[in-house]
Amino acid sequence: MRSVSKGFTLIELLIVLGILGFVGAVSFDMLNSSLQLQNRVGAQGSQLEKITRAVNWVQSDAEQFIQRPIRDGLGEVQPALSIQEGALQWTRSGWNNPLGAMRSRLQRVEYRNTADGLERRFWRVLDRDQTSQPVLQQLEGIQAIRAQVLTASGWQSSWPLETTLPGASVLTEQPIALRIEFKTEALGSFTRLIELPGIPSEAVSGGDL
Numbered sequence: 001m002r003s004v005s006k007g008f009t010l011i012e013l014l015i016v017l018g019i020l021g022f023v024g025a026v027s028f029d030m031l032n033s034s035l036q037l038q039n040r041v042g043a044q045g046s047q048l049e050k051i052t053r054a055v056n057w058v059q060s061d062a063e064q065f066i067q068r069p070i071r072d073g074l075g076e077v078q079p080a081l082s083i084q085e086g087a088l089q090w091t092r093s094g095w096n097n098p099l100g101a102m103r104s105r106l107q108r109v110e111y112r113n114t115a116d117g118l119e120r121r122f123w124r125v126l127d128r129d130q131t132s133q134p135v136l137q138q139l140e141g142i143q144a145i146r147a148q149v150l151t152a153s154g155w156q157s158s159w160p161l162e163t164t165l166p167g168a169s170v171l172t173e174q175p176i177a178l179r180i181e182f183k184t185e186a187l188g189s190f191t192r193l194i195e196l197p198g199i200p201s202e203a204v205s206g207g208d209l
Helices: 008-061
Strands: 081-084 087-092 107-114 117-124 135-139 144-151 153-156 177-184 186-196
Touching: 008 087, 008 135, 008 177, 008 186, 081 144, 107 144, 117 144
Parallel strands: none
Antiparallel strands: 081 087, 087 107, 107 117, 117 135, 144 153, 144 177, 177 186
């Protein structure tokens, strides 16, 4: 008696192909979702790194604040700390000088809101003339900042305080701390409180002034 070989029927083949197609589609969706998640995590990690770097830069500058007024390009005296709409400026110490250049260890820095985000500026000299130009550094990750200064009278949104009396500004109170609100796209808004050291300029050697 001759044996007859039995193979797959057309219906069985179609069922197998359907199962394989379904498994392949599910696997592709899972792989695609995994890649998208990996890209999002990578992008968020990159944004968080930029935000952290910018916040640390601001905090490092503020923690080295020093009571040293300066003269601007027009010869006008500017206070050691200035808070105006969209701009925050102060004098800091501890400017590294690894090459031993003939310059001060004090530095004037400014953080300013621009259309492209937060910008850091610094000047190579403290007391400037009309040719002095700032060095610009764009801090990625931060859209804008808003600052307040704590004095004995409480929190102030601008500094120095203006007065109608002769003398232009009220500088009898000393700044104690800064409260800075950072606005970001990735994390929304958050606030950092930074205590100011209040080191008088007399505490720094004369060659640094």
